[in-house]
Each structure stands twice: as C-alpha cells, then as structure tokens.
Amino acid sequence: DVKVxxxxxxxxxxxxxxxxxxxxxxxxxxxxxxxxxxxxxxxxLIYFSYDVKMKEKGDIPEGYSVSREKKxxxxxxxxxxxxxxxxMYLCAxxxxxxxxxxxxxxxxxxxxxx
Amino acid sequence: xxxxxxxxxxxxxxxxxxLTVYCNSxxxxxxxxxxxxxxxxxxxxxxxxxxxxxxxxxxxxxxQFGDARKDSSLHITAxxxxxxxxxxxxxxxxxxxxxxxxxxxxxxxxxx
Numbered sequence: 001d002v003k004v005x006x007x008x009x010x011x012x013x014x015x016x017x018x019x020x021x022x023x024x025x026x027x028x029x030x031x032x033x034x035x036x037x038x039x040x041x042x043x044x045l046i047y048f049s050y051d052v053k054m055k056e057k058g059d060i061p062e063g064y065s066v067s068r069e070k071k072x073x074x075x076x077x078x079x080x081x082x083x084x085x086x087x088m089y090l091c092a093x094x095x096x097x098x099x100x101x102x103x104x105x106x107x108x109x110x111x112x113x114x
Numbered sequence: 115x116x117x118x119x120x121x122x123x124x125x126x127x128x129x130x131x132x133l134t135v136y137c138n139s140x141x142x143x144x145x146x147x148x149x150x151x152x153x154x155x156x157x158x159x160x161x162x163x164x165x166x167x168x169x170x171x172x173x174x175x176x177x178q179f180g181d182a183r184k185d186s187s188l189h190i191t192a193x194x195x196x197x198x199x200x201x202x203x204x205x206x207x208x209x210x211x212x213x214x215x216x217x218x219x220x221x222x223x224x225x226x
Contacts, residue, residue: 004156035216042218043157043202058213090156102147103204103214105156 003027006091006106013113019078021109023091030095032074033103034058034066037088049074081113117141118205118217126223130192135220137203138185144208146179146186151200151219193224 007022025032033048035058045058047066055066063085067075074093078085088110092103119138127133137146145164149157161170163179163186170177174197176189190197200221204214 043216102159
C-alpha cells in the first residue's frame with residue numbers, strides 16, 4: 001500500500017514564524033500535492049509538483065512556497081505565518097499524469113497560528 | 115462559483131436506511147472520483163468513473179456517472195455506522211497536467 005507520511009499531526013505556531021510542513025511518500029510517485037481543507041470551503045490546491053525541483057501554483061498559492069529536492073519529499077513552507085493560515089493541511093501523491101490517477105493522501109497536519 | 119456542487123451538505127440517518135447523494139456540475143469531466151474521509155484521517159479513494167452512464171458497485175455502495183459526464187451519484191444501501199464520514203467527489207477535465215477539482219463534500223452520519 002502507498003504510504004504518505006506527514007511529519008506532524010498537530011502544530012501550533014505564532015504569527016510571523018516561518019513554518020515547514022514535511023511530506024514523504026514511499027511509492028516512487030512522480031506527482032505530489034499540497035491542499036488545505038477548511039470547513040465550508042472543501043479542499044483547495046496550494047501547490048503541486050510533477051517532478052523533482054519542479055513546482056506549479058495551484059488555486060491558492062499566496063503566502064506559501066514549496067520545495068521538492070528529492071522525489072519522495074515535498075515540503076510546504078509558510079514564509080511568515082498568519083492567523084488566516086490556520087487550517088488542516090493535506091499532502092497527496094499520485095503515480096501517473098493520466099487524468100484518472102487516484103490521489104493517495106496523508107493523514108493531515110492541523111496547523112494553528114496564534 | 116463552485117465547479118462541483120455536492121448535495122445534501124449534511125445527512126443524518128438511521129442504520130439500515132438507504133440514501134443517495136449527488137455531485138453536479140455544468141462542466142463536462144473526463145472522469146470523476148469519490149473519496150471518503152473519516153475524522154482524523156486523509157481522504158481515501160472509493161471509485162473512479164470514466165464513461166458516461168457507467169455504474170460501479172462497491173459492496174453496498176453504487177456509483178453512477180451521468181450520461182453527459184457532468185454529474186454523479188452515490189447510493190448506499192442499508193447504511194451502517196461504519197459508513198459515517200465525509201464524502202468528496204473530485205472531477206478532472208482531462209488533458210496534459212490536468213488537476214482534480216474537489217467538491218465541498220457531504221457529511222454523513224449513520225446512527226446505530
């Protein structure tokens with residue numbers, strides 16, 4: 001089974017801090033994604049990557065950046081955390097660029113910014 | 115404007131009841147996926163439908179893709195407490211680098 005591991009389940013940070021969310025997958029998947037999930041808004045795509053050192057903006061990239069130095073690891077960076085970035089963050093991976101390739105999600109990181 | 119509208123937003127039913135929930139759009143999709151998310155976990159894929167009119171069954175769950183590939187339904191027969199969760203549909207329009215678009219989800223609670 002594909003395993004997508006997010007380094008922290010819960011994180012509390014202060015406004016203005018730089019925050020790193022880490023995600024590792026063990027199935028040699030090319031594609032990795034970062035979403036945030038908020039009540040009433042569903043899942044929204046922040047950034048994604050189709051290859052090492054490659055990144056593309058999703059629907060809500062403002063205030064975030066990403067890093068993909070190795071195929072198995074995709075990091076989400078909040079350069080200066082703000083309270084409106086309090087959310088559940090979900091990492092996902094998929095193995096092909098075909099249109100019906102399923103996403104495999106991690107269990108999420110619940111970030112609170114105070 | 116939400117590309118994929120899911121309804122109803124919330125549903126609370128008794129164990130043993132049947133239910134149908136919907137995922138609708140004005141756009142055509144190459145495929146639709148259904149995920150279930152349990153509290154404290156990430157979404158897990160239930161099914162992918164790719165052909166207009168396609169019906170797929172997964173034990174007590176029946177998924178249908180509309181003929182025009184703009185909508186989908188999920189029917190659960192004899193719901194059980196283990197079916198409780200958030201049901202998400204996600205559509206992809208196809209083409210190179212196409213991304214999934216998620217609906218807001220349907221929260222289902224099945225009471226014992």
